[in-house]
Amino acid sequence: MKQVDFSAMVDSGRGLVDRAIFSDPRIYELELERIFARSWLFLAHESQVREPGDYFNTYMGADPILVCRQRDGSLKALLNSCRHRGMKVCRSDFGNARSFMCTYHGWTYSNSGQLTGVPFEKLGYDDRFRREEWGLVEVPRVEVYKGLIFANWDREAPTLREYLGDFAYYMDIMLDRVDGGTEVIGGVQKWRMRGNWKLAAEQFAGDMYHAQTSHLSAAIAEGYREAIGDYHDGIEIDAGGGHGVGAFTGRPIVFGHPAVGAYYEATAAEMVRRIGSDRAVGTQWVHAGMFPNLAWLWDFPTLRIWHPRGPDSIEVWAWCVVERKMPPAVKEIIRLNCQRHFGPSGTWEQDDSENWSYCAGGNGGYIARKYPLNYQMGREPAREYSEFPGRIGSVYSEQNQRALYARWAEMMNAQSWKEISVPGRAKSDHMGNAAAAVAP
Ligand code: FES
Ligand SMILES: [Fe+2]
The missing domain is CATH 3.90.380.10 (Naphthalene 1,2-dioxygenase Alpha Subunit; Chain A, domain 1)
Known part of the structure; x- marks a missing residue:
């Protein structure tokens, strides 16, 4: 889409909003990139993935995401899409599993995203195949605020606390x-x-x-x-x-x-x-x-x-x-x-x-x-x-x-x-947390 000034479409000074923002498919596509791939998005409540191996299937924007509790108690968010043809590697809404086998050709991933199994690997690829390069895509930022799990695709985004x-x-x-x-x-x-x-x-x-x-x-x-x-x-x-x-x-x-x-x-x-x-x-x-x-x-x-x-x-x-x-x-x-x-x-x-x-x-x-x-x-x-x-x-x-x-x-x-401005920077917030630890 050619460069549009979106501030002109939503004139917050005069309180006027262009209706195209609710219907234009090109604007929707750009929202997936500029809003959903940059914002902290809610994934799940911690009570849904309490135990190691627990997982919950959700979305970030239009991308399917698996939230997985790891053996050490940490959380990972993985793109639920096989690296071979894109099939969902896990289709249950939630559950507990150590690994996920894609039901198309059988590639298997651990619940931390590594590709651990490829059927007939030697017959199909000789020695060319590098499993370590074909794990599930991992969301780089996952943070929890008082029981709510959030993730963000953008490595440059502020911390969740600053975003809030x-x-x-x-x-x-x-x-x-x-x-x-x-x-x-x-x-x-x-x-x-x-x-x-x-x-x-x-x-x-x-x-x-x-x-x-x-x-x-x-x-x-x-x-x-x-x-x-x-x-x-x-x-x-x-x-x-x-x-x-x-x-x-x-x-x-x-x-x-x-x-x-x-x-x-x-x-x-x-x-x-x-x-x-x-x-x-x-x-x-x-x-x-x-x-x-x-x-x-x-x-x-x-x-x-x-x-x-x-x-x-x-x-x-x-x-x-x-x-x-x-x-x-x-x-x-x-x-x-x-x-x-x-x-x-x-x-x-x-x-x-x-x-x-x-x-x-x-x-x-x-x-x-x-x-x-x-x-x-x-x-x-x-x-x-x-x-x-x-x-x-x-x-x-x-x-x-x-x-x-x-x-x-x-x-x-x-x-x-x-x-983009960051709400939690440049001042101390109402709970007395100084806006320290702020990257330049
Ligand atoms: S699409 Fe997953 S193994 Fe082929
Ligand atoms: Fe209502």
């Missing part, structure tokens, strides 16, 4: 609330839908506004009307780096089920001790999006990835995250709640999916593409929130979406990480 910047402060509300950390339960729910991955990402990064309309009928049917219909005190937080968070403020936290409420009450003091009262008291954390394609909701609580599958298709993978020490009965209530609302046939999930699907239909036409979309909403919040890092906007604001698209354009325009 202030956003880690908000991740901790989910990941570090109590002793023992989190785990995922109930497997991974996966489904395909029509839509562009960025519409899902921008909604989870910054859209408290849609709930009043999109989810109102489900909320009324389930007795949640008050929770979303008539309460307007809240904030949207642009956490930098395209990452965004939203919350209701100034009201007691609402729990759907008394047993869940009782658990959170019983652990409230522990939460204050671990992460301080600013994040623990009087704020109901609602949604978060980590650039580019990881998102979660605290209330349900679902963790999800928007795997891109072309400009107008998304493969959603959704997990239910719980605290390890929750009583089993509470975990089960949470799992069912998560599934009923945000599984593929969940009441709230269907509301969102239908919107993204019709947006794809509405944005792709020749005439429609001449008219930009409006991302201009936002005003100052009702009071200052200096306790929270990041830029704070009113609850009905599209500042996080504008920030996400500004980040998207920055990465799409850049030739390398040398031209």
